[in-house]
Amino acid sequence: MTKYKVAIVGGGISGLTAAIYAAKAGKRTIVLEQQKQLGGRAITNKKQGVYFNLGGHAVYKGEAYEAFRELGLRLDGSTPSVDAYGLWKEQLLPIPTNISSFLQTPLLSWGGKIELAKWIIKLGKMDTSVWNQISIRDWIETQLHDPMLRNVFYALLRTSTYVFAPELHAAGPALKQVQRSLKGVLYLDKGWGTLVEELRELAVQQGVELITGCKVVAVEHQDQKVHSILCKDGTRIEASNVVLTTPPSISHKLVPHADQTALEMWNKQTIPVTVACLDVGLRHLPYPKHQFIYGLDQPIFFTHQSREGKPRPAILSDNGTKVISLFKYHGPQTDAAKDESDLEKVLDVAQPGWRNELVARQFLPKITVVNDFPHMKRIENPGPAVSEIEGLYVAGDWVSHGELLADASVASAKRAVSQILNTREVIKL
Incomplete structure (x- = not known):
């Protein structure tokens, strides 16, 4: 032996x-x-020349990224732009991520915009560990004042952690992940495979x-x-x-x-965490500007994984097909049929006519994101x-x-x- x-x-x-x-x-x-x-x-599944992960994956600039670089991995891919929209009452409104959207978006009041700007500056240098012992909900409800800004932060923290449990998730690690996202995430060419x-x-x-x-x-x-x-x-x-x-x-x-x-x-x-995930490959995007969407009044997230980045878009197909991933973050109760319908409705709002451009799709009704x-x-x-x-x-x-x-x-x-x-x-x- x-x-x-x-x-x-x-x-x-x-x-x-x-x-x-x-x-x-x-x-x-x-x-x-x-x-x-x-x-x-x-693993990555290939359908009709399109590379689908088991749900959308992104590499944050954290421990995994540092170790992979330390080991000499190539990590070929693209860092997407930060332009984003919030989905509120079936309307898409720009989330302030640059000067133009900051000035023009009706999503936040001026007070909310100023408060957001202050927190973005704070997050860049804040020691998030001081918030390790309180929940995301307690942090948001005590630290943020503008009601809509609270909705924005619930969405940001939910998306960064993939967890829909603000009353349970520790605020410090979640805020640390948002810090990392501000440095840009990486979408890997041809998926995590x-x-x-x-x-x-x-x-x-x-x-x-x-x-x-x-x-x-x-x-x-x-x-x-x-x-x-x-x-x-x-x-x-x-x-x-x-x-x-x-x-x-x-x-x-x-x-x-x-x-x-x-x-x-x-x-x-x-406490295991699951999501429903719908991935679609489209020949063309009916509305190219709608590429990154946070659900503000529902636990939804939409991302165009192959969207234009610098210096190039991430390669997620063999023929230029555009790849979109949508998530519905689960609470205690799940309903696969309703989850799929809800995700398709988001696509209808963000990319109307998407069915006419469909090349391939993958629906995962209940996939484990993390085991704890x-x-x-x-x-x-x-x-x-x-x-x-x-x-x-x-x-x-x-x-x-x-x-x-x-x-x-x-x-x-x-x-x-x-x-x-x-x-x-x-x-x-």
Whole structure:
């Protein structure tokens, strides 16, 4: 039996990142992925020459971006403009993002515009961590005065976090994400599948063994120490360190006697987040100026992912097809038929006649955005080490210490490898 220093369960962004850092540090590493392809929710589907992510994806200038650059990834893509509209009572009104829209938009009163300008200046240099212990709702209701500006900020923070729970989401991490968005986000050419492929290639170069189609059924441990992984086909893989990048419920299920470890609490405190997503590929945009829309009176977001950027548009098709992504952020109750209808109605307002230009479409009625986030009911931040079992670690979007989305996936992966290497600080290779 071959023994590995590091075995990683899950071949998504977090698992591949952890594998690369572990291998670069000289540790024999294996990745076990249940699906036949790597990438998890970062895969890209191609339909009629159009590249569809599993929901619209953007790279923020945060921990993930910094790590990917540190690893030498190309990250080919485009940074879109910041011109935006707010959807209010089925009308599209410009959101002030430049001098022209600031002066002309009827969305905000002069008082609201001045208040917005002040907050944009503040956000650029504000230490957002001072707001880590209060909710988005408490922050907005105590810090903002103009009623419509409050609606704008609810939409901005919802879009930055992908979470429709302002009474639960911690304000500090959400505001930090808005700070990052002001620096510009990145839409990747041909979708996030290109990022997965770059990570895969780098992992192979570093000597990582990648196994797909392998279902792990248990992480075996004895005397409070990890010793092997058992797969469904009976294969047993010996490893002195195991990093679980699976969702919290699955991580809990894979570890015998998990109820006697921190995994029990981490699993119980999670609040998964889902959205309905409609992606469409259009030959032409009936109204090109409507490219970035926040729902102000409904939890909706619209973005033209292939819109013109500098120095060029993001490439999301083989033939120039324009790609639009729409989201409806879920609350506790969901209705797939109504969600799809609501998203189509937004398209009718933003791009009337879009059906005549349709090349391809993808509707995802309920896709998981994150398995957990920094919320007010959290007892503690999870991971990376499961202290009751030596050699067992967790990573993924739910293993957040304040980071959000892909940033949480990557930051937690680096934390896990740092502890495996017995370093005091997050690795920098």
